[in-house]
Amino acid sequence: MMRKIRTFIGILYPNFRRIGIHRTRTRTRTQKNRDLRSSFCVQCHMKKTDGSAGFLFVMMIISMSFWGGSWVSAKLISTSLPAELVAFWRFFFHAIAFGAWMLGGRHSFALTRRQLLLLVSAALLLAVYNFLFFYGLIVGFAGKSGVIVTSINPIFSFLIASALFSQKISRSQIIGLAIGVVGGFLLMEPAGMFGSRAFDSTALIFVGAAAVWASLTNISQEIRKTLDMVPFSFYLFGLTTLFLALWSAAGGNFILPFGSDPRSAGYDPAFWINVLYLAIPAGVFANSMYFHAVHRLGAHRGASFTFIVPATAMLFSWIFLGEIPLLSTLVGGALALTAVYVINHTGRHRVPKK
Numbered sequence: 001m002m003r004k005i006r007t008f009i010g011i012l013y014p015n016f017r018r019i020g021i022h023r024t025r026t027r028t029r030t031q032k033n034r035d036l037r038s039s040f041c042v043q044c045h046m047k048k049t050d051g052s053a054g055f056l057f058v059m060m061i062i063s064m065s066f067w068g069g070s071w072v073s074a075k076l077i078s079t080s081l082p083a084e085l086v087a088f089w090r091f092f093f094h095a096i097a098f099g100a101w102m103l104g105g106r107h108s109f110a111l112t113r114r115q116l117l118l119l120v121s122a123a124l125l126l127a128v129y130n131f132l133f134f135y136g137l138i139v140g141f142a143g144k145s146g147v148i149v150t151s152i153n154p155i156f157s158f159l160i161a162s163a164l165f166s167q168k169i170s171r172s173q174i175i176g177l178a179i180g181v182v183g184g185f186l187l188m189e190p191a192g193m194f195g196s197r198a199f200d201s202t203a204l205i206f207v208g209a210a211a212v213w214a215s216l217t218n219i220s221q222e223i224r225k226t227l228d229m230v231p232f233s234f235y236l237f238g239l240t241t242l243f244l245a246l247w248s249a250a251g252g253n254f255i256l257p258f259g260s261d262p263r264s265a266g267y268d269p270a271f272w273i274n275v276l277y278l279a280i281p282a283g284v285f286a287n288s289m290y291f292h293a294v295h296r297l298g299a300h301r302g303a304s305f306t307f308i309v310p311a312t313a314m315l316f317s318w319i320f321l322g323e324i325p326l327l328s329t330l331v332g333g334a335l336a337l338t339a340v341y342v343i344n345h346t347g348r349h350r351v352p353k354k
Contacts, residue, residue, distance in 0.1 A: 060293055060305045063286035066144060068312025070282035072320050073274040074134055075142040080266035082253040085273070088244035090130065093279035094237035094287075102234050111227075111235070118223045119232075123239035125216040127247065129209050130240075136205035143323045146313025148206040149213065150306040151336035155180040156214030158343050164218060176342030183335030186328050192294035217294055217302070224295040235290055263346050307337045 077086060102109070111119070136145055155177065162169055169177075187203060221234055248254040257267040294302030310333050317323040 009251060047235050056289075056293060056296065058210070059289050063289040063306060064305055064308035065312045066282040066286045067150070067306070070278055071137070071142040071146040071313045072316045073277050073282070075137045075317075075321065077266075077271050077274045078134050078137040080268070080271050081255060081263065082130050082248065082251070083138070084244050084247045085253050085255060086134050087127070087130035088241060088248055088254075089275050090278045090283060091126075091237050091241040091244060093276065095234065095241045097280070097284045098230060098234035098237055101230050105230060107228065107230050107234075108303075111231075115227055118219055119208070119235045119239060121234055122219045122223065123243055125212050125219065126240045127243040127338070129212045129216065130244070131247070132209040132212065134206050136202060136209065140202045140206065141317065141320060141323050143317030143325055144187075144203075144329050145206050145316040146317070147310040147325075147329055147333040148184075148203055148334075149210045150309035150313070151333050151340070152180065152184050152187075152207060152210040153213050153217075153306055154340045155184075155343065156170045156211045157217050160214050160218050173343050176339045178339075179335050179342060180339030183332045183337075183339060186332030186335065206354055212332050220291050221294050221298065221302075224291065229288060229292055229295070232291065232308075233284075307340055310337070324340065 080086065101107075133149075158173075158339075159177070184207065220232070220236075245254065255261050255263050255266075257264060290302065290305070293305060296302070314323075314325050314329075318325070
């Protein structure tokens with residue numbers, strides 16, 4: 001009986017092996033087809049990646065042009081209301097826009113404790129930066145202010161990133177930093193140089209603003225490692241709005257548009273037009289693209305896109321405000337931008353070919 005069973009299994013076994021081989025071959029052909037499709041998808045992804053890099057470059061140019069225009073727009077409304085209140089309305093519309101985006105896109109509202117702490121730090125920095133931004137424009141020139149902040153910001157960003165991540169600074173980067181220091185000194189309009197009459201102390205406000213923004217850039221890069229852009233922007237702008245509201249209320253400057261305070265007369269149509277420009281094109285769009293570029297390219301490379309802002313800020317200030325830049329502003333700005341180029345390009349280490 002057992003012999004018959006073994007004979008029967010022996011007869012079936014070759015057929016089973018042939019079936020197994022057939023199935024294996026079938027799986028092999030299927031796997032080959034999958035490999036071909038995946039190879040095709042990889043090529044498509046590479047093309048899309050190249051296209052997305054070009055698209056990001058174009059969008060960053062447009063975004064930085066909006067930022068250049070924001071200096072003119074902010075200058076026009078800087079004296080309408082207290083600086084912290086103007087900044088509050090700017091981010092109030094930011095928060096509403098990203099809140100609608102959060103709900104429409106069904107993004108998660110969950111945060112870890114570390115993410116919340118970093119977001120609170122970033123929001124405080126953003127609130128301080130915008131206060132300095134509007135307060136400095138009350139007495140400062142829009143074009144010159146745009147040159148100071150956006151040309152010195154990448155230098156501060158590089159220094160902070162180097163200190164935080166213990167990166168070694170090459171000789172060429174030290175040269176770039178030295179050029180940046182000279183450029184920053186000239187932007188202060190030292191007395192007797194390039195026809196300036198006195199040291200411009202208001203420039204220190206914007207140097208401080210540049211340092212604050214550089215710190216914000218590095219913190220945002222850390223947050224974006226674990227948090228998508230939409231939740232990041234919603235919480236950042238929402239917390240900033242809250243801090244600015246508390247700041248305004250603490251100083252007795254939280255003025256409602258339809259209140260009895262005589263200062264509410266500052267809420268004219270021109271104010272709302274400029275606030276909406278600062279909130280949507282120069283805010284939601286430009287800020288989102290900037291933080292996305294920082295996430296994609298790194299803090300110092302993403303920040304280097306801001307060298308587009310000085311040219312557009314001076315151009316728009318000349319067209320709309322009649323501001324003619326001084327020679328010290330042009331020379332100092334050119335040196336600062338040269339420093340950004342030297343730091344970001346000549347400081348790279350080449351990998352030896354094998």
